[in-house]
Amino acid sequence: MIAPTVESIVRDEIDASVDEAIARIRRRCEPLGPGAAALAEAIARATAGGKRFRPALVVAAFDAFGGDRERAPALYPVAAAFELLHTAFVVHDDVIDHDTVRRGVPNVAGEFRARARLQGALEAGETQLGDAAAILAGDLLVHEAERMFAVAPVDPWMRPALLDLLDDAVFTSVAGELADVENSISAECATSEATLSAARDKTAVYSFAAPLRAGAVLANAPADSMPVLQRIGERIGLAFQLVDDLVGAFGTRIEAGREEGADLREAKRTPLVALARETAEWARVSEALALAHTGPIAVREAQQLLDRSGARDQLRLLIEDTLSQADADAEASDLPLAVRDLLHSLTATLPERIP
Known part of the structure; x- marks a missing residue:
């Protein structure tokens, strides 16, 4: 694995910021119907368990330039945004490559193909729903990453x-x-x-x-x-x-x-x-x-x-x-x-x- 060495507390803080973003996606999706709620859950699974090396790189660069973590409340949200952006690109990449499995388990497209089967869809319908869900999941993740940058508590410049x-x-x-x-x-x-x-x-x-x-x-x-x-x-x-x-x-x-x-x-x-x-x-x-x-x-x-x-x-x-x-x-x-x-x-x- 390529990643800067960071103490476990940094990983915990990054995970907490990722979890907070996913919780917001869940809160926004749940009132919008069972499909949107299922999409939020698929997004949560897609984002879980990664190596987090992109967020860790943000923190490592911050530290190397002499940053003070105690005076940088935006550090972990901005770092976590890179994990969401990465997940978005991975989800979209799976659609491009027609993949329905990642790391041995169904990805977003695979999950929604199974959902389509439960709804009685034919094979073409399974593919359509799976691809649509994955594209939309990636869109939401890109949006959330951008939002985290936009609302991060930083100096105006x-x-x-x-x-x-x-x-x-x-x-x-x-x-x-x-x-x-x-x-x-x-x-x-x-x-x-x-x-x-x-x-x-x-x-x-x-x-x-x-x-x-x-x-x-x-x-x-x-x-x-x-x-x-x-x-x-x-x-x-x-x-x-x-x-x-x-x-x-x-x-x-x-x-x-x-x-x-x-x-x-x-x-x-x-x-x-x-x-x-x-x-x-x-x-x-x-x-x-x-x-x-x-x-x-x-x-x-x-x-x-x-x-x-x-x-x-x-x-x-x-x-x-x-x-x-x-x-x-x-x-x-x-x-x-x-x-x-x-x-x-x-x-x-x-x-x-x-x-």
Whole structure:
């Protein structure tokens, strides 16, 4: 797991702020009918039990910049807002990928497909209700995250800065997700540069750059810290997504949270696949990927050919290079030593997830 080390009291405070937001969603939904109430419960389950590393990153950056938690009542609500935003993107991503299970249990779409079955719906109706519920759940979570930023008890000058970084996170993530889907459906295989750009945009800003900047804003850090944090956060976030691509292709069921080789089964055009396309082994890799959906034997064959092509090693080297650039940027900056130590801890722990 990539996350800053924080004491249990911080986790408790983050969880309390998340729980408070979910309780508000429940209060607003319950009077609106059984469907809305069921949606609130599905949202609560989707938000429960996460690693909370994005909120923890907000708090860690705040601390590293010398913030005083006792004088920052907005710290934990703003941090928790990133967990809601992450859950929203995950719920929407499951709709895009037609997934109905996450971590071995039904997701929002899966729950509402089951609800539709109980109501006697046909298969098309199950899909329609499941997808609609998941889209609406994600919408409510994005709204709640934005609301938490909007009502956070901060100094007047801080609010525009916080809303600007949230705005950047949402727009960049949307653009990255859309580019990722376009890359996957295009008749022409996307270049490695295009897949890397999509990978960076859909994850790096909302997961790393924005939380780091939010903690800095709340700690009243110097304005010239923000571009540096943005650049380093994007590098770490890109590396994080590339590691996820390796996990999706080669990780175990436990590591990936779904069946082994799920990205290969779903024929996702990740940077790993784009790099393989640029090798002499591409013809054989392409044939194997076309059959990966048929079962575990075909998945294993695709994994072996991807490995043999050198694409796996290339991606590992790219991850190492990206993290080295992040470390070099941190060392060359004027960021406080505690902030640089935080950034180095992130770059050091991320490779531990590589399968």
